[in-house]
Amino acid sequence: MISRVLAADLPAHVGEQVGIAGWLHRRRELKSVTFLIIRDRSGLAQAVLYPHPSRSGPPAAGLPEETVVAVTGAVTASAQAPGGVELTQPRVTALSGPAEPPPFDLYRPAVTAGLPTILDHAPATLRHPVLRSGFEIAAASVAGFRAALDGLGFTEVHTPKIVESATESGANVFGLDYFGRPAYLAQSPQFYKQALVGVFERVFEVGPAFRAEPHDTARHLAEYTSLDAELGFIADHHDVMAVLRDTVAGMAAGVAERAAPALDRLELSPPAVPEQIPRIHFADAQELIAARAGWDPRGEPDLAPADERWLGDWARREHGSEFLFVTGYPMVKRPFYTHPDPGRPGYSNSFDLLFRGLELVTGGQRLHRHGDYLAALAARGEDPRAYAGYLQVFRHGMPPHGGFAIGLERWTARLTGADNVRQVTLFPRDRHRLSP
Amino acid sequence: MISRVLAADLPAHVGEQVGIAGWLHRRRELKSVTFLIIRDRSGLAQAVLYPHPSRSGPPAAGLPEETVVAVTGAVTASAQAPGGVELTQPRVTALSGPAEPPPFDLYRPAVTAGLPTILDHAPATLRHPVLRSGFEIAAASVAGFRAALDGLGFTEVHTPKIVESATESGANVFGLDYFGRPAYLAQSPQFYKQALVGVFERVFEVGPAFRAEPHDTARHLAEYTSLDAELGFIADHHDVMAVLRDTVAGMAAGVAERAAPALDRLELSPPAVPEQIPRIHFADAQELIAARAGWDPRGEPDLAPADERWLGDWARREHGSEFLFVTGYPMVKRPFYTHPDPGRPGYSNSFDLLFRGLELVTGGQRLHRHGDYLAALAARGEDPRAYAGYLQVFRHGMPPHGGFAIGLERWTARLTGADNVRQVTLFPRDRHRLSP
Secondary structure, three states: OOOOOOHHHHHHHOOOEEEEEEEEEEEEEOOOOEEEEEEEOOEEEEEEEOOOHHHHOOOOOOOOOOOEEEEEEEEEEOOOOHHHEEEEEEEEEEOOOOOOOOOOOOOOOOOOOOHHHHHHOHHHHOOOHHHHHHHHHHHHHHHHHHHHHHHOOOEEOOOOOEEOOOOOOOOOOOEEEEOOEEEEEOOOOHHHHHHHHHHHOEEEEEEEEEOOOOOOOOOOOOEEEEEEEEEEOOOOHHHHHHHHHHHHHHHHHHHHHHOHHHHHHHOOOOOOOOOOOOEEEHHHHHHHHHHHOOOOOOOOOOOOHHHHHHHHHHHHHHHOOOEEEEEOOEHHHOOOOEOEOOOOOOEEOEEEEEEOOEEEEEEEEEOOOHHHHHHHHHHOOOOHHHHHHHHHHHHOOOOOEEEEEEEHHHHHHHHHOOOOHHHHOOOOOEOOEOOO | OOOOOOHHHHHHHOOOEEEEEEEEEEEEEOOOOEEEEEEEOOEEEEEEEOOOHHHHOOOOOOOOOOOEEEEEEEEEEOOOOHHHEEEEEEEEEEOOOOOOOOOOOOOOOOOOOOHHHHHHOHHHHOOOHHHHHHHHHHHHHHHHHHHHHHHOOOEEOOOOOEEOOOOOOOOOOOEEEEOOEEEEEOOOOHHHHHHHHHHHOEEEEEEEEEOOOOOOOOOOOOEEEEEEEEEEOOOOHHHHHHHHHHHHHHHHHHHHHHOHHHHHHHOOOOOOOOOOOOEEEHHHHHHHHHHHOOOOOOOOOOOOHHHHHHHHHHHHHHHOOOEEEEEOOEHHHOOOOEOEOOOOOOEEOEEEEEEOOEEEEEEEEEOOOHHHHHHHHHHOOOOHHHHHHHHHHHHOOOOOEEEEEEEHHHHHHHHHOOOOHHHHOOOOOEOOEOOO
16 A cells, blocks of 8 residues: 555644545645645645745646645644644645646535536546545445444345336336346336345345436436335334334434535534334324315325425424325325225325425335235236236235335435536436436 | 343343343254243344243244244353343233244254255345355444545445446447437446546545356446546556555455454454556466466466465465565556556556456556547547547546455455355345345
């Protein structure tokens, strides 16, 4: 390994001669002195060059920003330097040829470039500390997701993304040529995670999901990272919601513990997840809105964005919570595998989790009896033969079960306040974008 | 949650009235007594029914195996029962309709069914404790992979699986229709993990990789789970090998810590990973084989399987190690982005890690200078324009870097002694198999 101390660790080495390595983040030339700011994965470090070459080693002042450099020098306390230390009498070595300038100055605190520029040049622009932060938060969130489910006895699985038929619906599915016959990219691991409840009882998967999404909006991607969980031996969807609450709390804790520098850079704190997330039934939510919001959503089979925003405000006001469960969505708006509410015809054992007035997670109890699947498909006029492989699972003894799916990019966008999921997707895919 | 105690926890509840839930693993009817063995995610539990209905609750003796049941009863010490306890005076409730029989008896310790039967009925057959074990080991391995890299400052990333062009080679790539234009499924995250070294220095990814693999062998899959890592600021490939050694040790530790019941069921222990894995240069390995193996591989640009087996035996004999690094493979057998050995023309800064005489991991140092990429492509007669997006990364200052990729299914197969990777793939995909 190139012998080096990380920028963040320099304060522990005052008085020592050390080496650092990273990218030349900024070169600031003053009359009598040049400051080099070196960026590495831990943060920024400053080196001070004086114009007299004998004190500065080979000429380094002319290197363009983003050149990869190794710098040796004496760690010297300096109140004005980042972290309170700087490297003095540095010797600078370029590790790769001089770099081409990135499309905008990565050292400026604010990013003023437009999204297309950022995305077209992602390998360079993601280096900006602010743009990188969302991905540090995403990685910490996924670590928290796994840690929470791991602690609850879940097994991680990897299920195929090339599938024989579209699970959820025939629309918006990518087709491919699979050794001369048609196949599809999985829109979700729904079928597999349910089947694997029969094997492991509790499973989770972190993997890509694919939607040939014709919409060109700020929240749709053709490929996204889905955080899926499914568990058996539930009484109903409230047991799934209890696991989801602990999972979301684990994700928030993961962010707090593992992405503190990113939170600082973005001036954010992770959300507080209440011990009990308040919950309201879909029908009660509509009544409440009708009575107090100034419009009447009753009769609609789903909540409009304005309804969700109003409920988000209501939950904050009445319950001091940024999270709200809405339960019991009408069956007509849920997939065929949704378990109905046995006590309330037309409604389902399903839920959405709203975060700051936006839908963050969808989940619910699924049907688990073979006969119920046949009836559900018949009621929708669907041919059970198209689901033969899926249905087979329910002939072999499946416990009552349910689960949920969290879109990683949407979660990260909500947390960071990004107004477009593409800002928190390393290399987004949409109708118009297939590279880099 | 359905109130329950897990089978493995029953011994702590002797004398109590408890509920368990799971699958009716086996029903064993003797003259005066019927034993029900209940399987849950933690193991097996036994319930004892006497024929007199007043002592046994509703008739449960007729339920077929794999029916999902909840059982309440008194936890009673019993030396002959699994775990030393059994449920007496049980009341049995079926939670789903009677199950169809699986294609073979899941309660028999040995699996005698053929692979096609196992794979065709995977949602049922994977419930067999022996067949399930490989996936518990796989999950534990992945957890160990992440924990090791996490401890070394790596950031987890998720990169696109739909790509504009084939990264590694034009062959064996799945094409798809991407909103009316051609696109491909990524054969590896090679391009992205290199680009992200420029952002995070050290990255890893766990995700699917796709190969339109025409071979129909015991070790090829059309879709597999790739454990990828890449790191910057290396001196050469030996730094990558040091990280790989710690990663493999972390995977073995993960298996030991998290998959002990699966190891027990398969009568396995995790491999010992030496602090220093022995290493031998490709050319020296050929010399050694020529001198001592009874055949002469010199002049071949790669190691044949027989060579690898011989070297595996040699490493065990001479170094007491099941692992062996072979370094410096000839450039002609490595991809164009491979870094040559500056001191030894024709050889590369690359390595394979052999485990028990079989290649387990491939990796090495990559080129990091833009000009070197242009020269490497020219030397192979390739058009740099086909790699424009990839090459752009190296204009922006890339440190010396390298990495490796571990195929999860191959790793698990080696660990469990499975002679076909399909045995350790939940739902394998190959030339002939696209379901379940």
